[in-house]
Amino acid sequence: MIELVVQQVSQAYGTRQIISDLSFSLAKGEIGCLLGPSGCGKTTALRCIAGFEPIQSGDIRVAGEVLSRPGQMLSAEKRRIGMVFQDYALFSHLSVAGNVGFGLHGASKTAAKARVDELLALVGLASHADKYPHQLSGGQQQRVALARALAPRPRLILMDEPFSNLDVELRERLSIEVRDILKRENTTALIVTHDQNEAFALADWVGVMHQGRIQQWDTPYNLYHLPSNRFVADFVGQGALLTGEVLNSHQVRTELGVLDGFVPPECNPTGCRGCANQCQVDVLLRPDDIVHDDDSPLLAEVENKAFRGAAFLYSLKLPSGQRALSLVPSHHNHAVGEKIGVRLSADHVVAFRRG
Numbered sequence: 001m002i003e004l005v006v007q008q009v010s011q012a013y014g015t016r017q018i019i020s021d022l023s024f025s026l027a028k029g030e031i032g033c034l035l036g037p038s039g040c041g042k043t044t045a046l047r048c049i050a051g052f053e054p055i056q057s058g059d060i061r062v063a064g065e066v067l068s069r070p071g072q073m074l075s076a077e078k079r080r081i082g083m084v085f086q087d088y089a090l091f092s093h094l095s096v097a098g099n100v101g102f103g104l105h106g107a108s109k110t111a112a113k114a115r116v117d118e119l120l121a122l123v124g125l126a127s128h129a130d131k132y133p134h135q136l137s138g139g140q141q142q143r144v145a146l147a148r149a150l151a152p153r154p155r156l157i158l159m160d161e162p163f164s165n166l167d168v169e170l171r172e173r174l175s176i177e178v179r180d181i182l183k184r185e186n187t188t189a190l191i192v193t194h195d196q197n198e199a200f201a202l203a204d205w206v207g208v209m210h211q212g213r214i215q216q217w218d219t220p221y222n223l224y225h226l227p228s229n230r231f232v233a234d235f236v237g238q239g240a241l242l243t244g245e246v247l248n249s250h251q252v253r254t255e256l257g258v259l260d261g262f263v264p265p266e267c268n269p270t271g272c273r274g275c276a277n278q279c280q281v282d283v284l285l286r287p288d289d290i291v292h293d294d295d296s297p298l299l300a301e302v303e304n305k306a307f308r309g310a311a312f313l314y315s316l317k318l319p320s321g322q323r324a325l326s327l328v329p330s331h332h333n334h335a336v337g338e339k340i341g342v343r344l345s346a347d348h349v350v351a352f353r354r355g
């Protein structure tokens with residue numbers, strides 16, 4: 001069942017358009033993520049859904065109920081939406097249990113205590129119930145903030161950059177934990193972040209935003225392997241674009257070999273509009289699409305290397321002078337300047353029209 005629907009929503013501050021034609025939906029229990037560079041309008045989108053900003057077009061619905069449309073806005077308190085902020089915003093004078101139980105006014109004492117205990121167990125803080133926020137680590141405080149938001153069983157949880165105050169390692173661990181907690185509560189959630197690893201670890205669906213618009217709303221796998229435009233290809237993950245020559249509607253020849261994949265319709269022989277590009281396209285190759293193989297006759301020069309623990313990320317110069325990236329297990333430790341054998345290991349690629 002569809003829980004959250006955001007349909008053709010636009011919002012402006014004065015004459016400045018901030019978000020345009022934003023559309024996506026989440027089914028009950030699904031986790032969505034808005035991912036994009038600073039200033040692209042992610043937080044504004046979240047604020048519109050939370051009920052802090054009016055919208056100029058479209059509508060926002062939760063469980064079929066219209067929350068916002070132009071000229072109509074249900075107040076934030078009446079939306080039954082839980083919020084988790086970047087700075088946790090815990091009440092410093094209340095204990096952990098007091099914070100988690102804060103929104104449970106209507107419930108009996110026994111029911112409220114049972115819900116608080118249940119959530120503290122869920123977020124792994126049962127033994128910290130009587131502590132105060134300043135006695136907890138950042139990660140623990142964020143888990144209290146999530147438990148507090150979940151306590152009244154909201155229809156939707158919104159999280160704005162929830163882990164940005166934490167160190168990188170903790171962020172990744174907490175992203176996985178938070179996903180697990182949200183799934184166990186079967187709560188629909190929308191999270192805003194500029195960190196791709198966080199989005200991929202947490203979300204079922206990710207919307208990549210740029211200049212107030214969603215460029216692609218898709219699964220993390222598809223965003224990485226089948227980006228719908230150059231912005232998404234560039235923003236999500238690493239990669240390089242190689243020149244390719246279109247052979248037919250699904251095959252492209254590059255200097256590393258012939259690849260099957262998505263060819264833009266206008267570059268297909270059948271859709272050809274006779275542009276000046278002579279059927280040349282840019283083919284996206286991810287670092288895992290190019291493997292190191294001592295037996296390959298195709299040699300590439302190591303221009304740069306970055307140690308990633310289990311692997312090296314090699315920046316390679318191909319015979320034509322084009323650049324590519326390759327992720328190679330780190331026991332293959334080659335020097336900068338050395339030539340190494342490489343071959344393609346991509347079963348499906350994306351090509352973009354030139355110009």
Ligand SMILES: Nc1ncnc2c1ncn2[C@@H]1O[C@H](COP(=O)(O)OP(=O)(O)OP(=O)(O)O)[C@@H](O)[C@H]1O
Pocket residue numbers: 013018036037038039040041042043044045194
């Ligand atoms: N109250 C406001 N009045 C006017 N402009 C605003 C207001 N709030 C945000 N903006 C502008 O709207 C644009 C989008 O801001 P928003 O905070 O939604 O972006 P964001 O993608 O969440 O960025 P970040 O990752 O840096 O938080 C920015 O250019 C910002 O300056």
